[in-house]
Amino acid sequence: MSSLPRDAVSAVALPAAPAGAVGARASREPGRLLPYLQSLPLWLVMGGFLLLPIAAIVVVSFWDDQDYALVPAFIFDNYRDAFSSSVTWSTYLSTLRYTAIVWAATLAIGFTAAYYLAFHVRSMLWQMVLFQICAIPFLTSNVIRMISWIPFLGRNGLLNRALIGLGLTDHPFEFLLFSPFAVCLAFVHLYTLFMMVPIFNTMMRIDRSLIEAARDGGAGPVAVLRHVVVPLSLPGIAIGTIFVVTLVMGDFVTVQMMSGGQSASVGLLMKNQISLLQYPSAAAQAVVLLLTVLLMVWAILRVVDIRKEL
Amino acid sequence: MEKSGLRHWLLAGFFALFVAFLYGPTLTILILSFQGPDGGLTFPMRGVSLHWFVNLFQPQMVGDFGGALRRSLALALIVMGLTVLIALSAGLAFRRRCFGATALFYLTVASLIVPSILISLGIGLMFNLAGLPPAWWSSALGAHLTWTLPFGVLIMLAVFNRFDRSLEEAAHDLGASPWQGFRFVVLPLILPSLIGVGLFGFSLSYDEFSRTVMAAGSQNTLPLEIFATTTNVTTPVLYALGTLTTAFSLALVVTVLIAVLAMRRRRRATA
Numbered sequence: 001m002s003s004l005p006r007d008a009v010s011a012v013a014l015p016a017a018p019a020g021a022v023g024a025r026a027s028r029e030p031g032r033l034l035p036y037l038q039s040l041p042l043w044l045v046m047g048g049f050l051l052l053p054i055a056a057i058v059v060v061s062f063w064d065d066q067d068y069a070l071v072p073a074f075i076f077d078n079y080r081d082a083f084s085s086s087v088t089w090s091t092y093l094s095t096l097r098y099t100a101i102v103w104a105a106t107l108a109i110g111f112t113a114a115y116y117l118a119f120h121v122r123s124m125l126w127q128m129v130l131f132q133i134c135a136i137p138f139l140t141s142n143v144i145r146m147i148s149w150i151p152f153l154g155r156n157g158l159l160n161r162a163l164i165g166l167g168l169t170d171h172p173f174e175f176l177l178f179s180p181f182a183v184c185l186a187f188v189h190l191y192t193l194f195m196m197v198p199i200f201n202t203m204m205r206i207d208r209s210l211i212e213a214a215r216d217g218g219a220g221p222v223a224v225l226r227h228v229v230v231p232l233s234l235p236g237i238a239i240g241t242i243f244v245v246t247l248v249m250g251d252f253v254t255v256q257m258m259s260g261g262q263s264a265s266v267g268l269l270m271k272n273q274i275s276l277l278q279y280p281s282a283a284a285q286a287v288v289l290l291l292t293v294l295l296m297v298w299a300i301l302r303v304v305d306i307r308k309e310l
Numbered sequence: 311m312e313k314s315g316l317r318h319w320l321l322a323g324f325f326a327l328f329v330a331f332l333y334g335p336t337l338t339i340l341i342l343s344f345q346g347p348d349g350g351l352t353f354p355m356r357g358v359s360l361h362w363f364v365n366l367f368q369p370q371m372v373g374d375f376g377g378a379l380r381r382s383l384a385l386a387l388i389v390m391g392l393t394v395l396i397a398l399s400a401g402l403a404f405r406r407r408c409f410g411a412t413a414l415f416y417l418t419v420a421s422l423i424v425p426s427i428l429i430s431l432g433i434g435l436m437f438n439l440a441g442l443p444p445a446w447w448s449s450a451l452g453a454h455l456t457w458t459l460p461f462g463v464l465i466m467l468a469v470f471n472r473f474d475r476s477l478e479e480a481a482h483d484l485g486a487s488p489w490q491g492f493r494f495v496v497l498p499l500i501l502p503s504l505i506g507v508g509l510f511g512f513s514l515s516y517d518e519f520s521r522t523v524m525a526a527g528s529q530n531t532l533p534l535e536i537f538a539t540t541t542n543v544t545t546p547v548l549y550a551l552g553t554l555t556t557a558f559s560l561a562l563v564v565t566v567l568i569a570v571l572a573m574r575r576r577r578r579a580t581a
Contacts, residue, residue: 034410035404035406035407036403036409038399039439040397041395041407042396042397042459042463044402045452045456045459046418049422050424051431052432053429053431053432053436054430056436057428065543111327113324113325113328120321132328136560136563137332137333137336138515140559141533141555142517142519142520142533143540144552144556145335145549147536151338151342151351154352189331189332206490241511246424246425247425250428250520252427267425271523274524279435279438283431289426289428290424293424293425296400
């Protein structure tokens with residue numbers, strides 16, 4: 001029946017079995033340690049590849065660099081440079097603008113698509129099929145998905161040809177590719193799914209009788225949406241928002257590829273510093289970015305309680 | 311009734327446009343990858359050929375696609391295996407109360423939302439400070455696990471939340487040992503989810519770019535190689551590459567889905 005190699009599974013799961021199977025009733029001594037053993041691998045990965053690297057960034061952000069070499073120190077120059085540079089501020093402004101635009105667009109599209117799937121597709125099978133159709137592009141590489149826009153948006157691309165063919169314009173639009181517009185379009189293309197899936201999940205859990213009750217009480221479709229569906233979808237909207245905000249705030253590859261090097265983002269700024277081997281400056285920027293993102297997530301969690309979703 | 315019918319069709323139309331938006335660009339490069347030998351990066355098609363696919367496998371091509379593909383496949387398989395084992399193990403641990411579980415949970419969620427460039431830079435710096443050379447099988451493997459494990463653990467939590475514990479108790483009452491209870495009751499029931507976690511882990515790793523970029527060392531993974539190519543290759547060979555990797559991902563997903571469906575059917579038949 002099972003296709004998993006038995007040895008591989010037992011290596012992890014065998015010590016687990018007594019605890020899991022008998023449940024809380026049995027508090028035999030070896031059983032107590034099992035959850036700790038079972039969670040150890042996850043601790044090791046998170047400690048070694050999340051906490052330690054962030055600690056390394058924080059430490060290096062106070063270091064000095066001379067002749068492209070790291071010099072251990074405890075100086076605040078990197079932070080002072082970051083905050084006193086007008087480039088930092090304008091870059092943050094540009095990144096926040098991208099975040100706001102992409103958030104609004106993914107929310108509008110993701111909510112509407114999720115709403116259609118959850119409330120207008122009656123059969124479970126079709127719901128699953130349509131959901132999978134939306135999810136499949138997620139399984140292809142982001143880089144490839146960005147490259148795909150080139151023949152579509154370029155000067156001689158499909159869109160310009162169509163517009164000229166329809167007589168809507170007589171010269172091709174240059175702003176379509178390698179522009180802030182292209183960056184936003186690519187972001188929306190890449191990340192709408194991250195907004196749609198959590199919203200769809202919460203919508204599927206809304207008790208349909210609440211909607212019936214609202215209708216029976218005389219609420220029109222807009223009132224049902226506003227007073228029943230949207231409030232009950234808020235946790236999903238919050239989770240999707242956290243995804244989109246953190247993905248866009250930290251991005252560098254989309255902005256680099258789709259703006260043709262004409263637009264800036266915090267991630268790109270860091271990447272340029274890294275390629276110039278200015279690690280302490282990049283580390284200071286990274287700490288500022290991390291704090292900014294955590295602050296935004298904290299603000300979102302203050303507004304919406306998502307604990308029920310977890 | 312009339313009005314709600316109109317709303318229904320408007321929404322359906324919107325959804326169709328959304329799907330077209332998702333697939334349109336990919337279909338464009340699919341078509342353009344069959345561009346004739348004299349064709350360029352955009353339409354019109356100058357003939358139809360497999361020229362660019364052949365070109366992809368010629369050794370004089372810029373870059374090392376074969377090596378990058380092999381590394382990416384190997385890495386994705388390792389990540390897949392580790393993600394399934396570690397997520398399953400952690401999922402079992404989270405079923406019981408234990409000290410530090412909440413902290414571990416928040417740490418795992420944090421791993422998902424920390425900007426990728428921080429993971430990449432941090433792991434690069436950590437290896438630098440430790441005097442270790444970064445490589446795809448060490449630093450990049452760790453970087454990928456910080457991305458695949460949160461998804462895996464969240465899926466396992468959802469699976470075990472819905473899991474009916476009375477099935478295990480029934481097995482216990484019938485004299486099954488704890489290991490037998492796990493092997494013959496729990497494992498078969500969660501197997502489709504485990505396959506899902508593995509498949510998800512595989513494709514997240516196979517396509518991962520931004521966490522790998524400073525953690526891969528001197529030998530590129532496939533997405534890094536493709537990205538490097540975008541700056542110096544201006545022929546449809548790029549599209550051929552895109553079409554091939556997309557087709558590969560799709561084939562994998564479809565195969566696994568069919569396998570899971572077949573498994574369910576067989577179980578229903580034996581039940």
